[in-house]
Amino acid sequence: MALLEVRGLAKGFGGLRAVDKVDLDVEPGERRAIIGPNGAGKTTLFNLITGYLPPDAGSVTFDGADVTGHPTYAIAKAGIGRAFQITSIFPGLTVFRNVQLGRLAQQGETARPFGSVEDRYASSVMEILGDCGLGALAGERAGNLSHGDQRALELAISLAMEPKLLLLDEPTAGMAPEETARTMRLVRRIADERKLTVLFCEHDMDVVFGTADRILVMNLGRPLAEGTPEEIRAHPDVQKVYLGEEVV
Amino acid sequence: MNRHDAARTGIAGRLSNLRPTGTVWAVLALIGFIAPLFANQRQTYVLMHVLVLAVFATSFNVMLGYTGMVSFAHGAYYGVGAYAVTLLWIHLGWPSLVGFLLAPVIAGAAAYLTGLVALRAVQLYFALLTLALGQLLFVVAFQWRALTRGDDGIHGVALPQLLMPTTNRYYFLLFATAVALAILGAVMRSPFGATLQAIRENGERAGFLGIKVKRYQLASFTLGGAFAGYAGAMFVIMDRGAFPLLMHWTTSAEPIFVTLIGGLNAYIGPTVGALIFGLLQDWITRRFVFWGLILGIVLLVIILRMPGGTVEGVQRLVAWIGRRRDRAPRGEPFDESSQPADAAERPREGAPAGEPTAGGER
Amino acid sequence: MTLDMLVLQLLTGLSRAAVLFIVAAGLSLVFGALRIVNVAHGSFYMLGAFLAVTVAAFVGGPIGFVAAIIAVPLLVALIGAIVERVALRSLYDKEHLLQLLATFALLLVFHDLVRGIWGERPHRLTAPDLLRGPVDLFGIIFPRYNLFLIGAAIVLAVGLWALMTRTGFGRDIRAAVSDPEMLGMVGVNVPRLFTLVFALGAGLGALGGILASPRSTVLLGMDVEMIIQAFAVVIIGGLGSLVGTAVGALLVGITFAFGVLFVPQAAMAMVFLVMVAVLVFRPYGLFGIPER
Numbered sequence: 001m002a003l004l005e006v007r008g009l010a011k012g013f014g015g016l017r018a019v020d021k022v023d024l025d026v027e028p029g030e031r032r033a034i035i036g037p038n039g040a041g042k043t044t045l046f047n048l049i050t051g052y053l054p055p056d057a058g059s060v061t062f063d064g065a066d067v068t069g070h071p072t073y074a075i076a077k078a079g080i081g082r083a084f085q086i087t088s089i090f091p092g093l094t095v096f097r098n099v100q101l102g103r104l105a106q107q108g109e110t111a112r113p114f115g116s117v118e119d120r121y122a123s124s125v126m127e128i129l130g131d132c133g134l135g136a137l138a139g140e141r142a143g144n145l146s147h148g149d150q151r152a153l154e155l156a157i158s159l160a161m162e163p164k165l166l167l168l169d170e171p172t173a174g175m176a177p178e179e180t181a182r183t184m185r186l187v188r189r190i191a192d193e194r195k196l197t198v199l200f201c202e203h204d205m206d207v208v209f210g211t212a213d214r215i216l217v218m219n220l221g222r223p224l225a226e227g228t229p230e231e232i233r234a235h236p237d238v239q240k241v242y243l244g245e246e247v248v
Numbered sequence: 249m250n251r252h253d254a255a256r257t258g259i260a261g262r263l264s265n266l267r268p269t270g271t272v273w274a275v276l277a278l279i280g281f282i283a284p285l286f287a288n289q290r291q292t293y294v295l296m297h298v299l300v301l302a303v304f305a306t307s308f309n310v311m312l313g314y315t316g317m318v319s320f321a322h323g324a325y326y327g328v329g330a331y332a333v334t335l336l337w338i339h340l341g342w343p344s345l346v347g348f349l350l351a352p353v354i355a356g357a358a359a360y361l362t363g364l365v366a367l368r369a370v371q372l373y374f375a376l377l378t379l380a381l382g383q384l385l386f387v388v389a390f391q392w393r394a395l396t397r398g399d400d401g402i403h404g405v406a407l408p409q410l411l412m413p414t415t416n417r418y419y420f421l422l423f424a425t426a427v428a429l430a431i432l433g434a435v436m437r438s439p440f441g442a443t444l445q446a447i448r449e450n451g452e453r454a455g456f457l458g459i460k461v462k463r464y465q466l467a468s469f470t471l472g473g474a475f476a477g478y479a480g481a482m483f484v485i486m487d488r489g490a491f492p493l494l495m496h497w498t499t500s501a502e503p504i505f506v507t508l509i510g511g512l513n514a515y516i517g518p519t520v521g522a523l524i525f526g527l528l529q530d531w532i533t534r535r536f537v538f539w540g541l542i543l544g545i546v547l548l549v550i551i552l553r554m555p556g557g558t559v560e561g562v563q564r565l566v567a568w569i570g571r572r573r574d575r576a577p578r579g580e581p582f583d584e585s586s587q588p589a590d591a592a593e594r595p596r597e598g599a600p601a602g603e604p605t606a607g608g609e610r
Numbered sequence: 611m612t613l614d615m616l617v618l619q620l621l622t623g624l625s626r627a628a629v630l631f632i633v634a635a636g637l638s639l640v641f642g643a644l645r646i647v648n649v650a651h652g653s654f655y656m657l658g659a660f661l662a663v664t665v666a667a668f669v670g671g672p673i674g675f676v677a678a679i680i681a682v683p684l685l686v687a688l689i690g691a692i693v694e695r696v697a698l699r700s701l702y703d704k705e706h707l708l709q710l711l712a713t714f715a716l717l718l719v720f721h722d723l724v725r726g727i728w729g730e731r732p733h734r735l736t737a738p739d740l741l742r743g744p745v746d747l748f749g750i751i752f753p754r755y756n757l758f759l760i761g762a763a764i765v766l767a768v769g770l771w772a773l774m775t776r777t778g779f780g781r782d783i784r785a786a787v788s789d790p791e792m793l794g795m796v797g798v799n800v801p802r803l804f805t806l807v808f809a810l811g812a813g814l815g816a817l818g819g820i821l822a823s824p825r826s827t828v829l830l831g832m833d834v835e836m837i838i839q840a841f842a843v844v845i846i847g848g849l850g851s852l853v854g855t856a857v858g859a860l861l862v863g864i865t866f867a868f869g870v871l872f873v874p875q876a877a878m879a880m881v882f883l884v885m886v887a888v889l890v891f892r893p894y895g896l897f898g899i900p901e902r
Contacts, residue, residue: 050456076458088456090449093442101446105457110443110464113435117442161457318707365886369893372647372706376845377889383838384882391875498834501714508711538726544718548697551712555704 355477
């Protein structure tokens with residue numbers, strides 16, 4: 001059974017059908033990419049899956065449970081983690097505290113009003129920070145980090161939640177080539193080590209073809225094609241709407 | 249500061265040198281303990297007022313500094329706490345110490361109920377809605393003469409014999425302050441306190457961590473309101489009375505001023521602010537009628553030039569002195585542009601950071 | 611309760627709404643363009659009243675009141691412009707709260723300045739004879755001055771509407787309300803616009819203070835009393851909306867007038883209840899737009 005099952009998901013804004021009857025199955029352990037030109041509905045689809053937007057129609061089933069239209073916190077609790085297209089961290093807190101909050105949330109301890117928070121889960125937090133190459137920056141104010149480090153931190157926060165499925169919205173947006181390569185190596189390594197299922201959307205075709213097991217191509221809110229990287233590369237419609245302009 | 253961080257980064261270690269708050273607390277406690285020995289009756293009253301203000305402002309900073317919410321209803325809960333003691337005494341004949349213990353519960357309940365309504369709005373409108381709700385409570389206290397005796401207020405609340413001497417009352421309030429600050433401090437250092445800071449920093453991201461933002465904001469509002477009521481009950485022990493002005497929105501402004509003067513980015517800030525505000529107010533009002541003028545100018549200077557308040561100002565000063573000592577003995581002129589980022593923008597673990605935001609998520 | 615009494619009370623409410631509208635329009639305008647909730651608006655209201663007392667006494671006679679109405683709002687507008695340049699300019703990129711608190715600090719400063727200059731004694735501002743005494747409106751005896759207030763508010767509302775819709779200045783303000791970033795790009799001198807809007811707001815506050823004074827006394831503390839009511843008006847109507855301000859002023863003025871008639875003790879409480887009720891069902895006020 002698929003870990004994530006999306007059926008007939010739809011969302012419109014005024015007259016625009018941003019996401020139009022999308023079906024999507026993501027198997028456990030899979031690394032799935034969603035690609036498509038700007039306005040294809042990738043981010044909206046993520047927002048629908050994570051409960052940030054209520055869908056007009058369709059259903060989202062995660063790990064056998066219907067989570068359609070559930071609030072964001074419930075979906076996060078169910079095991080869908082998300083890293084954002086726009087870097088979204090807690091800028092005034094330390095890097096350590098940022099990740100620690102993910103651990104606290106995962107342990108259901110955010111409401112615990114006693115006991116010092118300082119060293120709580122310090123070892124597992126430092127381990128995650130180490131994995132993400134942020135170990136030396138633990139005491140730094142998160143807002144002072146470089147863009148690439150902030151993206152890595154965001155990934156670290158999401159990992160601290162120990163999600164079953166990780167959604168990455170353009171993980172390398174705005175990155176220099178070396179940073180991009182580093183970030184994707186990190187994603188691949190962590191996904192392998194932690195047996196994570198990853199669903200990501202991305203503009204950089206090198207990243208997509210180098211990382212994804214399967215690819216869903218969207219255009220104008222609708223699924224256009226789906227398959228392995230080789231199948232997608234060879235797909236005539238895909239070449240027409242998308243690859244033709246970007247890949248060469 | 250987390251031990252791991254401190255060990256790994258020299259920066260973090262330096263930061264902890266800047267924050268010897270344990271020592272500062274100890275010095276404050278010592279001063280608090282021996283001060284009455286040197287103070288006359290009037291001065292003891294001033295000190296009691298400082299204690300009440302410290303609890304009132306710290307309870308406010310739970311919302312402002314930690315959760316990033318601005319409330320103009322805080323005076324109302326302060327007043328509810330004060331009236332809880334006086335009304336239970338005058339109508340039911342309950343001893344004032346029983347009222348003292350019930351005051352935070354009643355004020356917390358009032359804060360919870362009004363918070364439910366106010367949290368329908370966010371940011372600026374949240375702040376303005378608390379203003380309306382607080383004024384509503386004020387008008388009730390002002391106009392419902394049968395219950396509160398209206399504008400006349402209630403005076404001469406009976407206290408236990410032991411609390412009649414001013415010095416004893418002072419020590420009672422010192423103890424009450426220590427208890428309140430210890431409880432709030434522990435809660436703010438807990439995972440819950442860290443979660444509130446996460447909401448202040450980025451409510452949307454907190455939501456994606458599975459945190460029910462509104463619920464935590466309501467909890468923060470209720471906790472702040474409860475301890476505002478506790479401060480109000482402390483006021484009754486000091487003043488032996490309650491009157492509607494305690495609930496007016498201009499009273500709600502007082503903890504804001506105190507917090508700003510002390511510094512909203514540190515747990516100790518409101519307490520430092522209370523000391524400065526209380527002593528300054530006493531000193532100025534006895535010499536000069538224009539206290540508001542001076543307070544206003546001081547506040548403008550703080551807002552425009554030193555948003556971190558006294559605590560951060562002192563931290564910067566300490567950092568600057570430290571750096572001067574490191575430099576060649578000749579010393580260069582103080583470089584304004586390179587200096588402030590250091591102390592001001594460092595993370596403050598266990599203490600809130602960053603600019604205040606008007607309440608509400610998003 | 612006769613119909614006459616109801617109509618009389620309605621008219622009283624309208625005259626109250628008239629002053630509220632003039633004052634709150636300034637508050638709302640400033641919020642709309644500058645995104646600042648100006649607590650010191652109450653100070654401009656009080657300053658207007660006190661300055662008017664002085665100007666009217668200096669000029670003397672029935673002309674004194676007219677001279678005050680013309681000169682004082684201009685003077686307070688100038689004070690407002692200075693305040694905006696000195697105290698508020700550097701806070702625009704900061705959080706709302708700091709701006710709010712800065713204007714609160716200004717309220718304290720102005721309060722003591724007025725106290726220092728005019729003292730704690732209440733003052734009187736008398737309207738010219740022409741505007742005093744009762745008037746017979748189809749059998750209802752009504753103070754002529756209240757009628758004047760209603761007329762003045764209508765004239766002012768039309769004037770503001772024309773200013774906002776028929777002039778370049780108004781077009782710039784409306785642009786500032788909807789998209790401040792675009793404004794600078796299309797070549798509008800934004801800092802100057804903000805100063806002008808703030809000055810206009812301050813002038814309106816002062817005008818409200820002058821017009822309200824003949825009906826009551828000019829008293830220290832009228833700043834706080836008015837700002838809280840003006841807040842109620844703009845919050846009910848929606849911050850930044852002129853139409854909302856008018857509707858809010860009518861609601862507050864009439865609620866208060868009838869509140870006084872039926873439950874005198876709870877009149878102000880009723881105003882706050884209306885405000886809470888509106889915000890609970892429309893968190894951005896009746897005509898407000900959600901905060902960006």
